[in-house]
Amino acid sequence: MVFLLPVFASAEEEGSSIDSVPAKFRFTYDNASLPAGEKMGFLGTTALYDVNDWLSFGPSAYGALVGQRGGFITLGMATELRKELFDNNFEVNAGMFVGAGGGRGGFQLAGGGLMLRYHLGAKLKTFMGDFGGGISxxxxxxxxxxxxxxxxxxxxPFTTLIASGRRDVPDWEGAMIGRGSLSEQEFAxxxxxxxxxxxVLTDSGRAQYKTINLMGIEWNRYLDDNLFLKIESEGAMGGQSNGYMQILFGLGYRFELMDGTWFKLSSSLGVAGGGDVATGGGLIIDAVASLQQRLGxxxxxxxxxxxxxVPETSFKAVSYAGKIGYHFYTPNVRSESVDLTDLIGFDAAHFRMRTTHQTYYKAAANWRSHHANLNVDLLGIQMDYFLHDNxxxxxxxxxxxxxxxxxYMTGLVGGGVHLPLFGSPLFIDGELLVGAAGGGGLAVGGGFVWQGNAGLGYQFSDEFSLIAQYGYMAAPKGNFRAKVLSLSLGYNLTLFSR
Incomplete structure (x- = not known):
């Protein structure tokens, strides 16, 4: 999914054309020093979208891969300044990540969870991708x-076609982008x-509970008719391992059995841990066989x-999953701009990316196992896909x-209502979400939580809005209850697909 969704990316429209957005998906590895001489290999994944010739911005995540801190994961946003040299074959850069998270070691190691990462580096561009390094x-x-x-x-590196604000495909005749210029993708x-x-034993040496139920998202991008890349992120929402989370990257291949029915094989590796699950340094590997049926x-x-x-420990499991997803094509763009007439046959899908701050306020006596009188402040990202204007x-x-x-981390999905007020820039949003949460001593039981929000927003321009919401969040099988105050900066964008 991150290949598609820039944050504050500049996709300026000039007349009847839309500029493409250069971007890159980056992996980094830092061998960080912890107290008492301990080392933690930290894998970073970042999607950076070019705002202009010297500035990039995008979402990022870091997770422990080597050492003793499996499950130490952070989420946030990254920005970078860059200067290209030697006919654009070499680049120097400097950047910053602001995020939140933690993991094994609790608040003694991560404190409140705020993480800052700064880097100064360089990279060499090659036909196999860009290789770099530096100091962080x-x-x-x-x-x-x-x-x-x-x-x-x-x-x-890659190029994507996304328009800032809300755009629609015109209704006149034009030359449609052909099948060979499409990028096939799935989101589930x-x-x-x-x-x-x-x-199988837990990290504390007890017998591991026999099941872990997880909820999350998966994104696949096809490299040709059969071979695909996959990214998935899931968190525990049932069992006795709340706080467990995994982020996996993999490669797969599909076979068409009949029209609309596909058999898929894939293998992934990534970072995982939390919830007292024994994941060692954090590396986890899986292999999966799937049967997909198109419903339309x-x-x-x-x-x-x-x-x-988990190669380092006794943890292993048989995995079963059910998925509901959306299959689509986006333009595979290689030029700097695309005329709107070339997008005949595509739909304009309207999204809103929100950079969000939330505060949890105590709404039950035993909502936390420690520091019960402290509020909890969170940072993160919300993505809204508009099925309709409302x-x-x-x-x-x-x-x-x-x-x-x-x-502590949470991942939720749900639906919302958007109501503009009397033709003014003001609007009301209300939403209901369910999903997984855990860690940080919050009493969320098995990890399943729900959250309801309602609030007032102001649309400053076609692209930007500010939204304030008040809500309530609870764990049905735990003592966690919280009043939630949210403040979000929204950015509207249009993705062309079919």
Whole structure:
């Protein structure tokens, strides 16, 4: 999904054309120093979208991959300044990440959860992608991590076509982009169960509970008619492992069994941990077989079975999943701009990206296992897809940065209503979401939570809005109850698909 969604990317329209947006998907590796001489290999994944010739911006995540801190994960936003040299084959850059999270080590290690990362580096552009490195500094200001180290990086550059604001495809005749210039993609909501055999132990040495139920999202991008890349992120919402989270990257291949029915094989690796699940340094590997059935031009259902293993520990499980997803094509853009007449046959899908701050206020005596009288402040991202001018699907991922709740994260999906007020820039939004949460000592039971929000927004321009909301969040099988105050900066964008 991150290949498609820029944050404050500049896609300026000039007359009847739309400028394409250069971007890159970056992997970094930092070997960070922790107290008492401990080392933690930190894998970073970032999608950077060019605002102009020297500035990029986008979402980012970091997770422990090597060491003793599996499940130490942060989410946030990154920005970078860059200067190209030697006929654009070499680049120097400097950047900053602001995010939140934590993991094994709790608030003693991550404090409230706020993470800052600064870097100064360079990269060489090649036909296989861009290779780079430099010096980084990772800082948890109210925690125990303050580390300088070298880093290495790999980037996959690409170009996408997204218009800022709300745009529509014109109704006149034009030359439609052909099938060979399309990028095929899938996005799905995932409900997964791990069935864990006897003999698997938790991180604290007890017998691991026999099931973990997870909820999350998956995005696939096809490299040709059969081969695809996949990214998935899921969190525990049932069992006894609340706070467990995983982010996986993989490669797969599909076979068409009959019209609309596909058999898929894939394998992934990534970072995982939390919830007392024994993931060692954090590396996890899985293999999956899936059966997909198309339910129409865009919708599909999919079931899968697989096997997951942590190489360092005894953790292993048989994995079963059900997915409901959306299949679509986007223009595969190679030029600097595209005429709107070339988009005949595509639909204009309207999205709103929100950079969000939330504060949890105590609404039950035992809502936390420690620091029960402290509020919890969170940072994160929300994405809204407008099915209609007044109705949208929404998803959010947030992590604690203040309130001694480092390692708390939540991922929710749901729906909302958007009501403009009397033709003015003011509007009312209301939404209901469900999903997974855990970590940081918040008493969320197995991890399943729900949240309702309502509030007032102001549309400053076609692109930008400011939204304030008040809500309530609860864990049906835990003591967690909180009043929620949210403030979001929204950015409207249009994605062309069919």
């Amino acid at each position: 500094y990772i800082d948890f200001p109210d925690g125990a991590i303050h580390s300088s180290q070298p880093y290495i990086s790999y980037e996959f 909501t995932v409900f997964r169960t791990y069935q864990i055999p006897t003999g 031009d865009n919708l599909f259902a999919e079931i899968s079975a697989g096997y997951v293993k 109705f949208y699907l929404t998803g959010q991922g947030l992590a604690a940065y203040k309130g001694q709740a480092g390692a």
